[in-house]
Amino acid sequence: GEDVEQSLFLSVREGDSSVINCTYTDSSSTYLYWYKQEPGAGLQLLTYIFSNMDMKQDQRLTVLLNKKDKHLSLRIADTQTGDSAIYFCAETFTGGGNKLTFGTGTQLKVEL
């Protein structure tokens, strides 16, 4: 999406932490999401954060939100080969209903 940017590619070693970054422009974001998409598969909701929060942790996943800089990140601890996929950040915003605006996607490759 033109208003939500992500780096295209990230490669990490198995067992390391992965950090996937996302920047957005809309200051009226309500919720920010992370979705995972494996090849040929649908979009799996991983986690989401309300825009007035700055951190959310869910097992191996940590979401950090810097609202001032409009920067969202997803940290995956102890990355496994099964984490290899494309990761999309997405936002909903005030006045936009609940439709999602997706980022450009980051392809995560986990190497042994």
Added chain:
Amino acid sequence: AAGVIQSPRHLIKEKRETATLKCYPIPRHDTVYWYQQGPGQDPQFLISFYEKMQSDKGSIPDRFSAQQFSDYHSELNMSSLELGDSALYFCASSSTAEAFFGQGTRLTVV
């Protein structure tokens, strides 16, 4: 747990033909969304329905239409298909801030 069901999973159509995609949302979800994902692209919002009424419209071509029926399933109708309509079409449903996606229908126009 029940998920969003889409049919068919794959569809091949010729140019200028018509296609109908179906979506069965998660029970008790009141909102259905349709998205289009082109090759190597992020999903783009097409249209949504809240309690069977159209609630929002995105970049949906005039050749496409959609509706939600009394049993809450939704259909996306696509006419005069073009090569550029080849994409993954996702349906999602929600009742809160969380939207859950189906596995998608891969449409190939030849």
